[in-house]
Amino acid sequence: MKRPFIIFYATIIYALAQLFWWGYRLVILQPTRIGMVLGEGSMFVLVFALGAWSLHKSVNKERRLHEQKKNFLLSVTHELKSPLASIKLYLQTINKRSTLERQQILSFIDKCLLDVERLDDLVENMLLASKIENQSYTFPKENFSLSALVDSVVNRLQINKCDFNQQLINAEIEPKIEITGDKFALSSVVTNLVENAIKYSKPCEEVGVKLFRKDNNIYLQVADRGIGIADSEKGRIFERFYRVGSEDTRNTKGTGLGLYIVKMVLDKHDATIHVRDNRPAGSVFEVVF
Incomplete structure (x- = not known):
């Protein structure tokens, strides 16, 4: 250039x-x-x-x-190869080692399923981002329980033991909160926010998820204690392909589509999202319906 x-x-x-x-x-x-x-x-x-x-x-x-798109393609390649390599390794181990106990086999299968879910989330994000960009997604609305949706996402991403690269999700979900909206798209919003909080947090750092009603509004807060976001970048994090940090030195995995999808979906639901600093470290994303 x-x-x-x-x-x-x-x-x-x-x-x-x-x-x-x-x-x-x-x-x-x-x-x-x-x-x-x-x-x-x-x-x-x-x-x-x-x-x-x-x-x-x-x-x-x-x-x-151009640089963001180039890094996006590299990130997608890495995001696809990593779980595929993991699944292949577990299946090869099951296939070649006849001495494995049933409990070990079930454990390997569970890990394969987690990697499959990770791949599924990535593909769904890419498809949804593409449809939003092409204005071909209609955002079908229905009445459903937002409490149940958030609880389901948290349970799927929850890690009950603290090990290397694992976090604990502390959820406070007010029951029986109903909302009218696109259940699939809003599920993607919650998933992206929680996954981002996990991704940018240190191992064993707690991630907080709160859902509650206040003053006729519904609030969803996702807080982490990670690296935080500089004030100069807070206005750009919802841009397509944009990721915090330098394009050349960044080492955190991701595609730069998650927060773009979050913003686009919430705009279609007349909802707002704000990000503020957490104390003593990290960020808090607050969605208001």
Whole structure:
């Protein structure tokens, strides 16, 4: 991307040099027209500078989007290969070792199923993001229990023992909270928020999930004690493909679609989402219906 920038700035410098040169020549030939030359020249420089700045912003945005898409493809490849490799290893172990006890086999199968769910979540995210982007998803509405939905997602992602790369989810879910909305899309919202909290937390750090009703509003809060989000990035985390940190140095897995889906789905449900700092560390995502 350096070559287009070099050509772009060289063209700007050449155009401005020509402008000043011909302006100088005109003033030399017709000194009485200096006021007109300065006025017209100033207006041209102003319009030219605004156009150049706008074009520079567009090129920069396109360059960032290109880098994000490239990293998105790399992330998706990694996200797909990791659980597939895990499933393959467990199945090969079951197939080759006839001495395995039934309990071990069942444990391996449970781990395979968890990896399958992880793959399923990834594919569903990509499909939903694509449909939202193409405006082909209709968001069918129905009345259902949001309490049961949040409880189901938490139970699926809950880890009951603290081991390497495992978190504990502390859930406080007010019962019998009903809502009218797209159950599938809102399930994706809850899943993405909880998975993000787990992903960006340290091993064995508690993740908090709260669902409650207050002042005729329904609140869903997901809190972590992870790395936190800088104030300069809080306004951009809901952009498609955007991920916190540098595109070159980031080491946390992910596709950059999760929070984009969250924002788009909540907009369709007239709901809002805000992020604030947790204390002493981490972030709190608060959804208000």
